[in-house]
Amino acid sequence: MTPFAILVALVAVTVVLIVILAAVPRITVTRSGKILAFLGLFLLPAIAGWAGFDRHMERSKETSFCLSCHIMAPYGRSLTVDEKNWLPAAHYQNNRVSRDHACYTCHTNYALYGDFKSKVRGFHHVWAQYVTGPKLPIRLYTPFQNRECLHCHGEARNFLENPVHSTQLDDLRSNYTSCLTSGCHDTAHNVNHLGEAKQWKPE
Amino acid sequence: MEARMNSHPQPRIASRLRIAGVLVILGLLVEIFTLFWAHPLAFVAFIVLGCALIGLGILVYLWSLISVGEASGAAQSK
Numbered sequence: 001m002t003p004f005a006i007l008v009a010l011v012a013v014t015v016v017l018i019v020i021l022a023a024v025p026r027i028t029v030t031r032s033g034k035i036l037a038f039l040g041l042f043l044l045p046a047i048a049g050w051a052g053f054d055r056h057m058e059r060s061k062e063t064s065f066c067l068s069c070h071i072m073a074p075y076g077r078s079l080t081v082d083e084k085n086w087l088p089a090a091h092y093q094n095n096r097v098s099r100d101h102a103c104y105t106c107h108t109n110y111a112l113y114g115d116f117k118s119k120v121r122g123f124h125h126v127w128a129q130y131v132t133g134p135k136l137p138i139r140l141y142t143p144f145q146n147r148e149c150l151h152c153h154g155e156a157r158n159f160l161e162n163p164v165h166s167t168q169l170d171d172l173r174s175n176y177t178s179c180l181t182s183g184c185h186d187t188a189h190n191v192n193h194l195g196e197a198k199q200w201k202p203e
Numbered sequence: 204m205e206a207r208m209n210s211h212p213q214p215r216i217a218s219r220l221r222i223a224g225v226l227v228i229l230g231l232l233v234e235i236f237t238l239f240w241a242h243p244l245a246f247v248a249f250i251v252l253g254c255a256l257i258g259l260g261i262l263v264y265l266w267s268l269i270s271v272g273e274a275s276g277a278a279q280s281k
Contacts, residue, residue, distance in 0.1 A: 004238065011231045018224035025217035037220065041264035045227045049257045052234040056246045068242050126243050 007051045014044040060122075061104040069125075071134055074191040075103075082200040085187050087180075093200060096152070106148050144188075146172050149179045219267035223260045230256030 001009075017040030020027075027033035059065055067076040079092040079102060088106070091097045097105040109118055121141060128134045150173065153159040160166055164184070171177040179185050190197075233253035237245040 007238070008235065011235055014231060015228055018228055022221045022224045025220050028216075028220065037264070041220070041223050041227060042261055045231065045257050045261060048231055048234065049254055052238060052249060052253065055238060056249055059241055060243075060246060062241070065241055065243070122243075123247065126247050129243075 003051075003055065007048065007055065010044060010048045010051065014040055014048060017044065061101050063100055063102045063104075066103040069129055071129065071138065074194055075189050077194055077199070078189040078191055080200050080202075081194070082198040083187075086190060086197070087185055087188050089200070093202075105152075108148060108151075109142075109145070143175075143178065144180050146175050146177075146179050216267050216271050219263055219270070223263035223267065226256050226260030226263060228260075230254070230258075230260060 017036060021033075021037055021040055028037045063076075063079075066072055075088075078086065079088055081089040084090055088102070091106070092099060092102050125134075154173075160169075165172065168177055172179065180188060230253050233256060234249055237249040237253060
């Protein structure tokens with residue numbers, strides 16, 4: 001049984017309990033009726049609401065969720081560029097990140113994913129998308145953090161044994177030297193040059 | 204007298220329970236509907252509409268509990 005099926009079953013049980021309570025409110029004078037009311041009008045709806053929130057949060061980590069906004073389409077196309085030095089493309093095409101969660105793997109603190117401030121930004125994105133219009137060009141709120149790279153590469157042997165990395169490990173860990181903007185891995189999504197790039201089509 | 208009073212809940216409390224039930228059911232329906240739609244708007248609809256309705260339903264239920272307590276307290280003091 002999938003988590004979604006369990007959630008649907010939970011909602012169905014809650015609805016049945018509420019219908020019974022609404023049809024025969026007199027039962028709430030008995031102890032078992034009070035328990036039934038507590039279950040149907042407090043405990044089960046609270047659990048179902050939390051389960052729905054959790055499922056929505058999990059779904060917001062999916063690549064398709066991020067790319068469902070039109071403005072993100074170029075970033076989606078940058079994942080399939082046929083160039084080895086395009087960082088997101090190399091990660092996506094070689095399964096270094098899960099293709100279903102490609103955005104979230106490298107942007108763990110972005111919009112809905114991060115702390116409370118980030119979640120508020122996530123709602124601001126929806127507001128900007130449908131009401132005020134997004135500000136172009138799209139930029140990250142804060143500089144890209146090396147921790148997004150190091151949570152996978154940080155303990156990898158080929159990373160640690162590379163002298164370029166090992167000689168400045170502390171600077172990389174403290175963000176003093178950026179993985180992306182210090183001239184080493186500086187081709188990220190590069191959406192302004194997408195038109196010139198060849199696209200990779202998986203067979 | 205007390206037994207008679209307990210076996211007939213006040214109509215207002217019964218109607219509050221019904222209102223709470225309707226709000227919770229509407230909230231749960233919004234929740235299920237939004238879970239079939241993978242889009243940021245679905246998430247917003249779930250939070251703004253679904254969670255609000257469920258929360259409001261729970262609050263109305265809790266309010267009915269408080270009011271039934273107050274009603275029985277007033278009846279006992281009489």
